[in-house]
Amino acid sequence: MSHTSHIVLNQKALKTNIEFVKSQLESNCRYSMVIKGNAYGHGIEDLVPLAIKCGVDHFSVFSIEEAKRAFKVCNGKCNIMLMGYIDEESIDWAIKNEVSFYVFSLNRLNATIKAAKRLNLKASIHVEIETGMNRTGFDEHELSSIIQLLKKEAEHLVIEGICTHLAGAESVTNFERIDRQVKTYHQLLKKFTAEGIKPQYRHIACSAGVLSYPETQLDLVRVGIANYGYWPSNELRMNRMLKHKDHKDPLKAVLAWKSEIMSLKNVDEGEYVSYGKSYLTNRPTCLASVPVGYGYGFSRDLSNLGRVLILGKRVPVIGVINMNMLLVDVTDIPHVKEKDEVVLIGQQGSLEISVSSFSDMNNSLNYELLTRLPDHIPRIVK
Numbered sequence: 001m002s003h004t005s006h007i008v009l010n011q012k013a014l015k016t017n018i019e020f021v022k023s024q025l026e027s028n029c030r031y032s033m034v035i036k037g038n039a040y041g042h043g044i045e046d047l048v049p050l051a052i053k054c055g056v057d058h059f060s061v062f063s064i065e066e067a068k069r070a071f072k073v074c075n076g077k078c079n080i081m082l083m084g085y086i087d088e089e090s091i092d093w094a095i096k097n098e099v100s101f102y103v104f105s106l107n108r109l110n111a112t113i114k115a116a117k118r119l120n121l122k123a124s125i126h127v128e129i130e131t132g133m134n135r136t137g138f139d140e141h142e143l144s145s146i147i148q149l150l151k152k153e154a155e156h157l158v159i160e161g162i163c164t165h166l167a168g169a170e171s172v173t174n175f176e177r178i179d180r181q182v183k184t185y186h187q188l189l190k191k192f193t194a195e196g197i198k199p200q201y202r203h204i205a206c207s208a209g210v211l212s213y214p215e216t217q218l219d220l221v222r223v224g225i226a227n228y229g230y231w232p233s234n235e236l237r238m239n240r241m242l243k244h245k246d247h248k249d250p251l252k253a254v255l256a257w258k259s260e261i262m263s264l265k266n267v268d269e270g271e272y273v274s275y276g277k278s279y280l281t282n283r284p285t286c287l288a289s290v291p292v293g294y295g296y297g298f299s300r301d302l303s304n305l306g307r308v309l310i311l312g313k314r315v316p317v318i319g320v321i322n323m324n325m326l327l328v329d330v331t332d333i334p335h336v337k338e339k340d341e342v343v344l345i346g347q348q349g350s351l352e353i354s355v356s357s358f359s360d361m362n363n364s365l366n367y368e369l370l371t372r373l374p375d376h377i378p379r380i381v382k
Contacts, residue, residue, distance in 0.1 A: 004291035004324070005259035005344065007379045009046060013229055013252035015054045020250040021226050024210055026217045030201060032081060034224035035070060036062035041297075041370035042228060042255055046379040048073045051227070060222050064090040067099050081126065081161075083222075084136075091115045091123070100124035100160045104136040109149065116156035126161035127192075127199075131184040132177060133167040140188060147195050161201040162192055166216065169208035170232035182216060208232035211240075229253035230355055230366045253354065256346025257373070260339050261288045261310070264330070274319025274327055279304055287318070288330045290342050295323040297372040298344065307357075308342050311335075312349035 022031060033056045034040075039047040048059065048070060057077065061067045062084035070080050082101035086094060088111045094101050095115055103109045103125045116123040127146070130137035138146055150157060164185050168174035185204055192199070205216035207226040229251045231237035241247045265287045273279045273287065290308065294300040298321060306317035308328055315328045330336045345353050355366050 003376075003378050005257060005296060005377055007043070007373065007377050008256040008258065008346070009042060009050065009379055009381050010252070010254050010256070011050050011053070011381055013254045014047075014050050014227065016250070016252050017227050017229050017254070018051070018054045018056065021207070021210060021223050024214075025221065026214070028219075029217050030058060030220040031056065032058040032060045032079075032203075032220055032222050033227055034060045034206075034222050036060070036066060036083070036224070037367070037371035038066075038373075038375060040225065040228050040367065041373035043375070043379040044069045045073055046381065047254075050381065052078065058220075060224075064094070067094065067101075071097060071099065083126075088115075092119060095119055095121050095123045098124065100126060100158075102126045102128045102136075102163070104128040104138060106142070106146070109146070113149075113153045113156055116153075122156060122158050124158040124160045126163050126201075126203075127159060129162065129164050129185065129188050131164040131181040131188070131204075133165050133181070135165070137164060143188060143191050147192060147197060150197060151195060159192075159197055159199045161203055161220065162189055162197075162199045163201075163203045166204060166206060166209050166213075169206065169212055169216075170236055172235065178213060182213070206232075208236060211236055225366060226251060228255065228370070230370075234356065253346070255355075255370070257344040257377075258346065259290050259292050259342045259344060261330075261336070261342060262291045262325075263289045263338060264336065265289070272319075274303075274322065276320055279319040283331070285329055286331045286336070287327050288315075288336065288340075288342075290326050290328060290344075291324060292344060293322045293324045293326055295374075296377065297369070297374055298326060299369070299372070307353060308344055309346075309348040309351055309353055310340055310342055312351065314351055314353075 033051050035044055038044055058079045059070050060081045060083055061070055064086045067080055067082045080099045086101055092115050112123045128137040130139045166178055169178050201220040202218040203220040205221040207224050209216040210221050225232055267281055267285045269281050269283050271281050292298050300321045303320045307314050311333050313333055315330055317326050318329050319327050
């Protein structure tokens with residue numbers, strides 16, 4: 001093994017997840033797979049071809065850099081929608097390559113119109129409106145002037161979408177806020193349609209919206225975390241379980257993360273382990289070093305909290321996690337040896353270290369852990 005760890009992508013699990021989410025959709029609703037954050041840590045170049053095999057032909061990204069990577073992988077066979085950052089110099093590239101992008105400020109809209117005129121091509125845009133997220137999007141008081149500008153420059157623009165983003169649909173505590181957003185969206189949308197601006201796609205739903213608020217499934221949905229086998233929150237997962245008697249989780253983790261034991265070391269009782277004094281042995285202890293640390297995405301916050309799987313047993317991380325290494329207690333595993341497989345995320349035998357349980361250990365999010373996985377870790381498709 002030339003790398004210190006590797007990631008395994010399960011194509012069958014990806015297909016299962018996509019089919020499940022699609023089964024929850026209203027008919028004629030376009031499915032866009034969100035691949036921001038390096039496809040939630042799975043790797044854009046590795047994941048997108050698998051998604052295409054599963055029938056996905058529309059991808060959502062956050063940045064121009066991600067758009068270019070996805071465009072190269074898709075080879076012109078898919079639609080790409082850019083939801084966030086694009087510098088003015090790259091607007092030309094997006095227009096030339098028919099990559100649609102969000103417009104949520106007057107400066108961006110003017111820059112887009114200017115570029116479209118210069119290129120003598122139409123720019124495909126998604127007009128983002130503010131409904132209560134208070135992040136990006138045109139405020140209601142701006143809409144009259146924006147609508148007039150869109151009408152004036154109609155020959156240079158394709159209004160591909162009018163959209164907004166839900167502020168926490170994964171939690172029932174946000175119900176009133178989400179409900180207000182949905183109502184506000186439809187009220188503001190009427191301002192556009194009354195002026196003859198009818199987008200190809202009305203879209204507001206993310207994974208949580210699809211699974212919790214069916215009324216948010218309009219013409220297109222932007223499905224992120226659910227593609228990869230994870231629920232937007234444990235609350236949504238438990239709601240699903242309670243509603244179905246078989247209690248089976250329809251989502252399957254696509255990603256597994258594995259390494260191996262680098263070395264073994266015996267330490268006497270009463271010795272400190274790793275940096276500082278955070279862990280003191282209370283018995284003669286056999287330590288296994290694993291060549292993965294916070295520099296590879298295994299958070300330092302998991303020091304003395306994390307767990308890994310070795311030879312079908314769950315063992316604790318002990319001591320402070322280093323940049324390139326962590327230590328685990330393998331005292332209770334007979335016949336353990338160097339190069340034995342270490343599962344950081346995934347299954348081994350009957351046990352599993354899930355991303356949810358992994359992140360629960362240090363009060364982080366599925367999304368956070370996944371997107372911290374470095375690009376340089378090789379991805380293997382199985």
